[in-house]
Amino acid sequence: xxxxxxxxxxxxxxxxxxxxxxIHREPITVKAVDGVSFSIREGETFGLVGExxxxxxxxxxxxxxxxxxxxxxxxxxxxxxxxQGDERPLRFKKEIQIVYQDPGSSLNPRRTIKDILDLPLRxxxxxxxxxxxxxxxxxxxxxxxxxxxxxxxxxSGGEKQIIAIARALASDPSxxxxxxxxxxxxxxxxxxxxxxxxxxxxxxxxxxxxxxxxLSLMRNVATRVAIMYLGKICEVADAAEFFQNPQxxxxxxxxxxxxxxxxEEEKLKPSKIHSIGEIPSPVNxxxxxxxxxxxxxxxxVCKVVDPVMVETGPGHTVRCHLFEQPxxxxxxxxxxxxxxxAT
Amino acid sequence: MAQxxxxxTGFNITEQELRRMRWQTRRENLGRSWYKFSRNPLSVVGGxxxxxxxxxxxxxxxxxxxxxxxxxxxxDFANASQPPSLEHWFGTDEIGxxxxxxxxxGFRFSxxxxxxxxxxxxxxxxxLGLIAGYFQGSRIDTIIMRITDIFLAVPxxxxxxxxxxxxxxxxxxxxxxxxxxxxxxxxxxxYGQATALRNEFFVSSAEVTGASTAHILFREILPNTLSPIxxxxxxxxxxxxxxxxxxxxxxxxxxxxKPGLGTMVASGAKYLPDQWWISLFPALAIxxxxxxxxxxxxxxxxxxxxxxx
Numbered sequence: 001x002x003x004x005x006x007x008x009x010x011x012x013x014x015x016x017x018x019x020x021x022x023i024h025r026e027p028i029t030v031k032a033v034d035g036v037s038f039s040i041r042e043g044e045t046f047g048l049v050g051e052x053x054x055x056x057x058x059x060x061x062x063x064x065x066x067x068x069x070x071x072x073x074x075x076x077x078x079x080x081x082x083x084q085g086d087e088r089p090l091r092f093k094k095e096i097q098i099v100y101q102d103p104g105s106s107l108n109p110r111r112t113i114k115d116i117l118d119l120p121l122r123x124x125x126x127x128x129x130x131x132x133x134x135x136x137x138x139x140x141x142x143x144x145x146x147x148x149x150x151x152x153x154x155x156s157g158g159e160k161q162i163i164a165i166a167r168a169l170a171s172d173p174s175x176x177x178x179x180x181x182x183x184x185x186x187x188x189x190x191x192x193x194x195x196x197x198x199x200x201x202x203x204x205x206x207x208x209x210x211x212x213x214x215l216s217l218m219r220n221v222a223t224r225v226a227i228m229y230l231g232k233i234c235e236v237a238d239a240a241e242f243f244q245n246p247q248x249x250x251x252x253x254x255x256x257x258x259x260x261x262x263x264e265e266e267k268l269k270p271s272k273i274h275s276i277g278e279i280p281s282p283v284n285x286x287x288x289x290x291x292x293x294x295x296x297x298x299x300x301v302c303k304v305v306d307p308v309m310v311e312t313g314p315g316h317t318v319r320c321h322l323f324e325q326p327x328x329x330x331x332x333x334x335x336x337x338x339x340x341x342a343t
Numbered sequence: 344m345a346q347x348x349x350x351x352t353g354f355n356i357t358e359q360e361l362r363r364m365r366w367q368t369r370r371e372n373l374g375r376s377w378y379k380f381s382r383n384p385l386s387v388v389g390g391x392x393x394x395x396x397x398x399x400x401x402x403x404x405x406x407x408x409x410x411x412x413x414x415x416x417x418x419d420f421a422n423a424s425q426p427p428s429l430e431h432w433f434g435t436d437e438i439g440x441x442x443x444x445x446x447x448x449g450f451r452f453s454x455x456x457x458x459x460x461x462x463x464x465x466x467x468x469x470x471l472g473l474i475a476g477y478f479q480g481s482r483i484d485t486i487i488m489r490i491t492d493i494f495l496a497v498p499x500x501x502x503x504x505x506x507x508x509x510x511x512x513x514x515x516x517x518x519x520x521x522x523x524x525x526x527x528x529x530x531x532x533x534y535g536q537a538t539a540l541r542n543e544f545f546v547s548s549a550e551v552t553g554a555s556t557a558h559i560l561f562r563e564i565l566p567n568t569l570s571p572i573x574x575x576x577x578x579x580x581x582x583x584x585x586x587x588x589x590x591x592x593x594x595x596x597x598x599x600x601k602p603g604l605g606t607m608v609a610s611g612a613k614y615l616p617d618q619w620w621i622s623l624f625p626a627l628a629i630x631x632x633x634x635x636x637x638x639x640x641x642x643x644x645x646x647x648x649x650x651x652x
Contacts, residue, residue, distance in 0.1 A: 098548070108566070123553045
């Protein structure tokens with residue numbers, strides 16, 4: 001797999017949030033990320049989708065080095081990012097940058113745009129003329145040069161996010177983690193930011209790890225999509241395949257709940273599955289398949305045994321008992337009220 | 344850099360133009376800050392009071408009618424205890440010295456006390472607070488904050504009295520005494536700010552890019568704590584001046600014949616109420632000075648609060 005830029009292997013991150021008991025103290029852990037594996041190819045946009053609390057941001061933060069994983073590891077072009085203990089080498093920091101969700105919090109309100117863009121340049125490109133380099137970055141993201149001396153509060157939300165993107169570009173990275181880069185922005189600005197990201201990717205041959213809960217956005221930008229539920233990946237597929245032939249019941253549930261305008265669009269969606277319940281607390285993950293409480297196709301085995309990833313097509317893997325031994329058992333809904341017979 | 348900015352940046356602008364842009368933005372920011380500050384007339388009055396007193400203290404030898412009365416031992420029993428007149432605006436004291444001149448010189452001691460104490464206290468307190476706050480939960484945090492708690496538990500005036508009475512009573516020792524008691528307030532203030540700021544994404548962003556700890560403490564976190572620090576400095580100037588005057592009043596600060604404001608109030612106290620001017624004018628001077636700093640502090644707080652929006 002020589003063209004993989006990032007390989008995530010069985011990544012786990014358990015946060016200790018407290019202790020039970022007074023004498024026999026057992027740690028209470030949140031399994032934010034619990035055995036996630038995927039790989040990102042050079043130049044692609046890998047979409048990571050999930051509800052709030054599914055652990056997708058934690059994956060992002062581990063990737064850029066804000067947290068160390070509990071176990072598992074991440075390889076950047078075959079090199080272990082966590083091989084050298086706590087301090088990640090500078091050359092890895094240069095290669096992987098991040099754009100956070102809220103540009104209001106990710107830009108220091110007391111530093112000018114010039115100061116903000118100067119930091120990654122000073123660390124990673126010390127030999128260059130930084131004033132010129134800052135001008136080049138501003139031009140790259142289509143902002144006027146006099147923004148250099150402005151403070152973030154003088155910019156609009158979209159412009160702030162564009163500055164955050166420019167800061168990520170400053171170290172000349174090959175992978176940018178986009179942690180819901182548009183969800184804090186107005187719809188009118190979202191399109192502008194997305195177009196900028198797509199153009200930059202083509203011009204600079206960047207790879208994106210694009211994290212979002214917005215499936216319709218994924219359809220437009222991602223080359224491959226992975227869906228996360230309670231710290232685990234349920235399904236990975238190429239974007240086209242993912243939206244045309246979703247296999248995991250959770251994926252089907254999410255896709256069928258995208259609001260659409262016309263009848264024709266409605267027909268493109270998988271059969272309507274009512275979304276039942278909410279994502280359980282990651283402190284108290286259900287046994288067996290973590291999705292079984294909300295799954296319309298739940299079987300007895302689901303309540304006991306956690307399914308493993310199986311390949312159902314080229315590049316399409318699903319973690320569900322329905323697909324474990326071919327031929328897959330007929331999907332029998334447990335309660336007819338949860339599934340609408342649309343076909 | 345070349346006169347013409349290199350074309351590969353995509354912009355074709357000269358260095359002068361860049362500089363002009365910087366000045367323009369600075370001027371705009373400054374103008375906006377002044378507008379916010381000046382909307383509260385009291386803070387302008389406070390600022391003006393402080394400015395006038397500072398200038399008067401600096402140029403005291405040139406603007407006071409009798410600088411000799413304050414700078415060297417002087418007696419003129421013929422003119423002792425004169426009430427305020429055109430010749431002696433604030434009257435004269437029990438040995439014939441001009442109280443107006445001595446009051447203006449007295450500002451020098453009060454301001455020196457405030458400036459020296461705060462310039463010792465603020466850097467120490469702020470740096471300790473930054474370190475403890477950024478490394479919240481670590482051992483260094485525990486050590487710094489417990490020491491801070493111990494110092495905070497002692498009333499500053501009492502300890503300053505104790506230290507000043509053990510050491511030789513003079514201005515320098517009283518400044519050391521007050522400084523020892525004052526830094527924990529800054530540590531506490533900055534600690535609270537830093538623990539909140541360390542979780543902001545701009546700090547994470549600097550960390551994951553590879554910025555040094557010094558950069559994060561002083562360039563990312565510190566600028567965001569400056570507004571409460573400056574507000575507190577302005578309010579504390581008033582407090583330190585009062586404590587300095589209190590120490591002088593009980594004889595542990597500025598020693599006669601030097602014209603400390605507190606010393607002057609104390610020396611006139613035994614002639615009250617008949618020769619009221621000996622104590623009253625130095626006391627009023629303290630009130631005006633402290634009030635000026637407090638109003639200025641309020642104005643700064645408004646200014647910084649408005650800036651957040």
